[in-house]
Amino acid sequence: MNKQRKYKQRTLEVHAGEKVDPVTGARATPIYHTSSYAFESAEKAKKLYALEEEGYLYTRISNPTLDVLEKRVAAIEGGVGALSQSTGMSAILLSILNIANSGDEIVASNNLYGGTFTLFKNTMPNWGIKVNFVPTHDLEAYENAINENTKAIYCESIGNPKLNIPDFEKIAKIAHKHDLPLIVDNTSAITMVRPLEHGADIVVHSATKFLSGTGTSMGGVIVDGGTFNWANGKFPQFTTPDPAYHGLIYSEAFGNKAYITKARVHLMKDLGTVLSPINAFLILQSIESLSLRVNQHCKNALEIAKFLKNHEAVSWVNYPGLEDNENHEMAEKYLNGNYGGIVGFGIKGGLEEGKKFIESVELLSHVANIGDAKSLVIHPASTTHSNMTEEEQLEGGITPDFIRMSVGIEDAEDLIADIDQALKKAVS
Ligand SMILES: *Cc1c(COP(=O)(O)O)cnc(C)c1O
Numbered sequence: 001m002n003k004q005r006k007y008k009q010r011t012l013e014v015h016a017g018e019k020v021d022p023v024t025g026a027r028a029t030p031i032y033h034t035s036s037y038a039f040e041s042a043e044k045a046k047k048l049y050a051l052e053e054e055g056y057l058y059t060r061i062s063n064p065t066l067d068v069l070e071k072r073v074a075a076i077e078g079g080v081g082a083l084s085q086s087t088g089m090s091a092i093l094l095s096i097l098n099i100a101n102s103g104d105e106i107v108a109s110n111n112l113y114g115g116t117f118t119l120f121k122n123t124m125p126n127w128g129i130k131v132n133f134v135p136t137h138d139l140e141a142y143e144n145a146i147n148e149n150t151k152a153i154y155c156e157s158i159g160n161p162k163l164n165i166p167d168f169e170k171i172a173k174i175a176h177k178h179d180l181p182l183i184v185d186n187t188s189a190i191t192m193v194r195p196l197e198h199g200a201d202i203v204v205h206s207a208t209k210f211l212s213g214t215g216t217s218m219g220g221v222i223v224d225g226g227t228f229n230w231a232n233g234k235f236p237q238f239t240t241p242d243p244a245y246h247g248l249i250y251s252e253a254f255g256n257k258a259y260i261t262k263a264r265v266h267l268m269k270d271l272g273t274v275l276s277p278i279n280a281f282l283i284l285q286s287i288e289s290l291s292l293r294v295n296q297h298c299k300n301a302l303e304i305a306k307f308l309k310n311h312e313a314v315s316w317v318n319y320p321g322l323e324d325n326e327n328h329e330m331a332e333k334y335l336n337g338n339y340g341g342i343v344g345f346g347i348k349g350g351l352e353e354g355k356k357f358i359e360s361v362e363l364l365s366h367v368a369n370i371g372d373a374k375s376l377v378i379h380p381a382s383t384t385h386s387n388m389t390e391e392e393q394l395e396g397g398i399t400p401d402f403i404r405m406s407v408g409i410e411d412a413e414d415l416i417a418d419i420d421q422a423l424k425k426a427v428s
Pocket of ligand 1: 086088089090113115156160185187188202205207208209218219220370378
């Protein structure tokens with residue numbers, strides 16, 4: 001690639017981070033399935049261990065195949081660097097642990113992926129990190145939830161599953177006013193929005209979803225926007241010596257890549273949440289068609305949402321692409337003409353009818369995943385969000401009649417025919 005040219009989205013998806021293999025000339029990214037790397041000399045090894053030189057020493061810290069994936073996702077999001085992870089959950093976990101210790105707090109939107117909600121609500125408090133949940137659109141609540149222990153604001157670009165789209169720019173302003181970073185999980189809106197361009201400082205992804213796009217590989221990515229000042233006095237992790245590296249100070253040694261470098265050489269090294277090279281390879285294959293797929297997901301989802309809206313077995317439809325949707329305005333502001341691949345709807349009757357519907361679809365699969373090329377459907381109240389209390393479920397929009405569809409890239413006509421026959425069977 002030409003280093004001077006600022007390539008556009010589709011080009012980045014196909015090429016960013018690529019290296020033609022120096023040994024064989026292989027055009028595809030090779031799978032470097034190795035745990036370790038032969039050191040050229042004792043001196044070189046010593047420098048690698050001290051982080052004085054860049055290079056590969058052990059795959060739990062870095063790997064050439066992961067490197068291509070990291071550079072590609074960083075380019076897609078417009079960040080200065082990225083770190084791949086074994087899953088989306090480990091990306092989220094490290095994004096927080098990189099800046100928060102016991103006694104610290106996070107402010108988070110209450111409209112989150114179920115796994116994230118459980119991590120924030122139950123697990124992190126056991127380690128002394130408290131999360132204060134606020135309604136996605138209540139700007140005053142974010143402001144009020146911040147105190148001197150707060151280390152970040154956290155939200156999702158299209159909240160799963162209520163599909164709330166936060167006003168990134170306003171929330172980022174609140175975060176920055178208090179010298180805090182905004183972390184955005186952009187799994188559901190990848191290629192539709194670049195949160196870093198709207199004030200976010202860190203972006204996290206479940207690569208298991210649209211990035212993989214095939215339902216084959218788990219993975220996660222953290223992207224560093226490179227603009228946040230970690231030396232502002234609130235984050236001693238970056239400005240005090242790390243004894244693990246002879247007193248190295250991250251903000252001085254790594255400048256605008258301090259955050260992502262620390263996540264790698266401190267947390268991933270200590271916690272071992274590395275992605276497998278073969279998964280990185282598989283995810284890279286899919287990224288070549290990322291926005292082609294995402295656009296088709298969105299196009300199909302809009303058609304299905306419109307179809308459901310007029311269906312007599314359906315009591316309500318939640319899709320940001322519908323003009324009367326409460327998130328339509330935010331979608332228009334941020335998602336560049338797309339509205340996401342997830343459609344929520346209420347089936348007339350409720351729980352029993354919902355189960356019957358899910359058992360009656362033939363083309364759609366009953367699966368706990370999103371962003372797959374294949375269309376998927378699930379009943380959140382009894383599955384993905386079943387660990388929540390009834391009150392928490394209702395607050396997150398998880399009513400008993402709610403069905404969530406992750407619309408795939410098939411022909412919309414075939415999907416609509418399948419949904420129609422299943423609705424008729426379920427509500428008769
Ligand atoms: C799936 C998902 C996650 C978790 O990712 P895994 O790869 O399953 O660990 C996090 N956030 C969102 C929005 C997701 O959809």
